[in-house]
Amino acid sequence: MSNVILVTGGSGLVGKALQHVIETEPVGSRFGKQPNETWIFATSADGDLRDPAQTLKLFEKYKPTHVIHLAALVGGLFKNMKYKLTFLRDNILINDNVLHVSHTQKTTKLISCLSTCVFPDKVEYPLDEDKIHSGPPHESNFGYAHAKRMVDVQNHAYKEEFGCNFTSAIPTNIFGPYDNYDLEDAHVIPALVHKCYLAKKNGTPFIVSGTGKPLRQFIFSWDLAKLFIWMLREYDDVEPIILSVGEDEEVSIKEVTDAIVKAVGFEGEYSFDTSRADGQFRKPASNKKLLERIGGFQFTPFEQALDIIVKWFVENYDTARTGKKA
């Protein structure tokens, strides 16, 4: 039987990582393309998923048997705070259309992508899969988090009413090639890589927003892509699953900055702008369920992954999403 795997958000950070893994892992291997598979990486140019008719047209064109749903309105802390309704509404529309059409078009399996932002602000750490709905999310990403939480609610409803094989993944902070490296709107790693690159190139000050003290778990996009491929083949449970490095792999923003300075080869001094907001201090997530289910996984060492993205960023500076064309 031939399978068609449609990846929504195929041009984004995670979509491009999936494409990389599918193209580079040996055919037939655990994370490689299977001989009976066709992979489609859709972008917003193939259809605006906020629109039901365009979503249906996309599914009618490719007739996917499986969907990895990554498309979302994604942004950093400041954009999330400024555009709460847009983040709520666009993501609700995108998700509702993709889930509904996956059901009506009889897709066999759908994996959607949540985020650790969905978890309550006041919660006992570490985060685990049972705590998603146990309190309001952090105020800074209220819109995005509520839209994402609804995917889990809908997955359960589709399963109960129609027996659909829908599930969701919860990655921690992702970084990789093809990320958004915009200086104003990027997540912390791509923003720091870009700033550090400019500081080295132009001899400008390298200023890190915040205190450098918050702790985060980061997952390299190529590792995350492999975990999505594992889910596609081996994880058939409606309950979400956290895709992350272990809790003992938490790093401070200062440690991240030091590693970026090394990877970029920046030899000047840097400073912290403590007038800028830090966001949540820490939100460690447990990857216990993942490790139990997958039976072990080799994550790329953090510094090795940083070297890969810095090299990619330098080589692709003219085409990377840096905000300069916006």
Ligand SMILES: NC(=O)c1ccc[n+]([C@@H]2O[C@H](COP(=O)([O-])OP(=O)(O)OC[C@H]3O[C@@H](n4cnc5c(N)ncnc54)[C@H](OP(=O)(O)O)[C@@H]3O)[C@@H](O)[C@H]2O)c1
């Ligand atoms: N980045 C992170 O650190 C992080 C962490 C946890 C979870 N996630 C989740 O991971 C998933 C992938 O994120 P990402 O970082 O890869 O995002 P990204 O780089 O911002 O890419 C977003 C993707 O969604 C597509 N898209 C956006 N709006 C669309 C629309 N209305 N119709 C059709 N396609 C649309 C974009 O297409 P165009 O390129 O054509 O605009 C692009 O392919 C998302 O669900 C996100 O919530 C991300």
